[in-house]
Amino acid sequence: MKYVSLLKLSSLLKLLPLTALAFLFLGCSSKQYFEPENTYSATHASRSYGANIVDLSREGGTLSNGTYIGKKGIHNVHLGEGYRFVNENNKYILASNTEGKLKIIDKQSKETVRTVALHIPVVSATIKNGIIAYILNNNTFGVYLMNENKKIVENRSERMYAIDTRAASPIFVENLVVMPMLDGKIVIVNIQNPENAKIVYISSEQSFNNVIHLSRVGNTMIAATHKKMIVLGGAGKLEYKANISEVAVNNNKIYLFTKEGNILALNHALELVGTAKFKFAHYAVATSFGDKVFALDQQGSLIVLNSLLSKSKIYRLGEIEEPAFISGTKLYKDGKVIELSTLGYE
Numbered sequence: 001m002k003y004v005s006l007l008k009l010s011s012l013l014k015l016l017p018l019t020a021l022a023f024l025f026l027g028c029s030s031k032q033y034f035e036p037e038n039t040y041s042a043t044h045a046s047r048s049y050g051a052n053i054v055d056l057s058r059e060g061g062t063l064s065n066g067t068y069i070g071k072k073g074i075h076n077v078h079l080g081e082g083y084r085f086v087n088e089n090n091k092y093i094l095a096s097n098t099e100g101k102l103k104i105i106d107k108q109s110k111e112t113v114r115t116v117a118l119h120i121p122v123v124s125a126t127i128k129n130g131i132i133a134y135i136l137n138n139n140t141f142g143v144y145l146m147n148e149n150k151k152i153v154e155n156r157s158e159r160m161y162a163i164d165t166r167a168a169s170p171i172f173v174e175n176l177v178v179m180p181m182l183d184g185k186i187v188i189v190n191i192q193n194p195e196n197a198k199i200v201y202i203s204s205e206q207s208f209n210n211v212i213h214l215s216r217v218g219n220t221m222i223a224a225t226h227k228k229m230i231v232l233g234g235a236g237k238l239e240y241k242a243n244i245s246e247v248a249v250n251n252n253k254i255y256l257f258t259k260e261g262n263i264l265a266l267n268h269a270l271e272l273v274g275t276a277k278f279k280f281a282h283y284a285v286a287t288s289f290g291d292k293v294f295a296l297d298q299q300g301s302l303i304v305l306n307s308l309l310s311k312s313k314i315y316r317l318g319e320i321e322e323p324a325f326i327s328g329t330k331l332y333k334d335g336k337v338i339e340l341s342t343l344g345y346e
Contacts, residue, residue, distance in 0.1 A: 034261065034281040034297045042302065042315040045342040049074060052335050055084040056323040058124060058169050058212075061332065068093075071327055077110050079103070086125050087169055094132070096122035102134065104146065116144060123182065123210075124169040131191065133170035133177040137163070141170075141179040141187055143194055153194035158183045163207075164226065168214035173221075180211030184225050200237070203228040213247035220268055222249060229256065231268055240270045246295075250288035251307060257283040257295055265293075265309050274309035287326045287340075294340050296324060296331065302338070304345045311345045 053061035053069070060070040066078045068085035075093075079085060083095040083103055092113070093105040100119040104127075105112055118136060125134035130146040142154035168180035179187040184203040190196060203209055203225045213224040220233035224247050231238045231254075243259040253273065256264040261281035265274035278295075281303070286295040293305040302315040317333060324333040331338040 032280045033299050034278055034301055035299075036278075036301055036314045039301060039314045039316040042317060042338055042343060045339045046317075046336050048335055049332070049337050050335070053323045053325060053332065056165060056325060057084070057086055058166055059087040060085045060327070061323060061325045068095075069325055069327055069332055073327055073330065075107075077105060077107065079105070080112070086122055087127065089127050092127055094122075094125050094127055096125075100136070102132070102144075104132075114146065114149070118142070123163070123167045124180070126170040126172065126177075128172045131172075131177075133172070133179060133189075135167070135170065135179060135181065137182075139182040141181065141189070143177060143189060143191065152191070153189065153197075155197070157181050157185075157187070163210040164212055166212050168211045168223070171214055171216055173216060178214065178221065180214040180223065182210040184209040184211070186211060186214065186223055200230070200232065202230050212244070215249050217249060217252070217268070222247070222254060224256075229254070229270075231270060233268060235269065238270045240266065245283040246286040248286050248288040248293070250293075251291075253288070253307065255286070255288050255293055257286045263293065263295060263303075263305065263309055265307070274307075276305060276309040276312060278303060284320055285324045285326050285331070289329060290341070292340075292345060294326070294331070294343075296320070296333070302331070302343070304340075304343050306345050313343075313345045315343060 051063040051065050054064050055062040060068055062068050062084045067076050070088050079095040082097045086094040086096050095103045098121055100121050102116040102118055102122055103112055104114045120136040120138050123135045123137045132144040135141050140156040142151050144151050163182050171178050175191050177189045185199055185201045188198040209225050211223055215222050223230050224244055226244050229240045242256055244256055245259050246257040248255040254266045261278045263276045267273055282298045284296050284298045291307045295303045298320055300318045302317050305312045321334050329341040331340055
């Protein structure tokens with residue numbers, strides 16, 4: 001339901017008959033939730049880590065004490081007042097603020113190496129070998145060289161009016177950088193010839209069309225928006241349409257978690273090899289490793305499945321109060337960390 005002012009709403013209520021009023025409020029409160037019959041406790045796999053996630057990127061979360069969670073867990077490096085975690089590599093941390101400043105922090109010394117003024121807030125960024133690829137929230141992509149302290153390219157794409165905060169990060173493929181844009185396409189930039197970029201279109205929605213997943217498995221690249229996933233590889237460009245909440249890739253399978261509560265297992269030819277449905281489930285985060293698949297519903301039910309999606313077990317974790325994040329085998333939720341590897345599907 002769209003929000004209107006109190007004055008307009010009051011006037012509207014005076015004009016509507018009782019039957020219409022009943023329909024109006026029924027429509028606003030008719031959202032249905034996933035309510036599994038049988039659930040199990042996961043307290044044996046849970047412990048507190050003494051902080052809360054206040055901001056979330058695709059690569060990690062900023063904590064209430066100013067430190068962050070990355071792909072390798074919690075780090076005690078303070079990002080600085082007003083800064084949020086964006087990404088990291090083995091040597092550096094990238095953090096940004098609302099003024100469009102990108103801070104580069106040395107992990108060993110915990111000191112700021114450089115602060116780059118990009119003037120527009122950063123949505124996502126990746127650093128490799130002193131090269132930073134970034135995307136700004138006005139749908140601009142750019143490449144910055146640390147050693148030379150300069151941008152070698154910066155171009156703005158089409159304007160977008162709304163995006164999902166789980167925007168995918170750029171990836172490096174040899175001398176190429178793949179930019180997951182906010183308007184449903186990926187831009188492939190050759191660092192040696194940055195002005196001659198190539199564009200691959202995924203979908204063309206007017207809002208919430210940013211790329212939410214971008215990964216590479218061997219010579220295959222996988223990218224997805226909320227409406228479509230594409231696979232680029234030896235067979236060319238393959239497409240799969242779905243209402244996508246989340247994507248996970250593991251053991252030559254691609255798992256799609258849909259807004260209808262479905263979990264789909266596809267091979268790289270986008271052939272369906274497994275499926276499971278959990279009615280009214282709305283997935284907040286999901287992952288897959290080993291022979292297991294994990295999906296956390298927004299009401300706090302954690303679904304654990306086997307790789308073929310034929311077996312499942314559901315654990316109760318409690319309703320989600322703040323952003324949740326999965327790092328490796330650990331789920332960070334509401335100040336607690338749950339070790340997923342200890343939870344089974346039987």
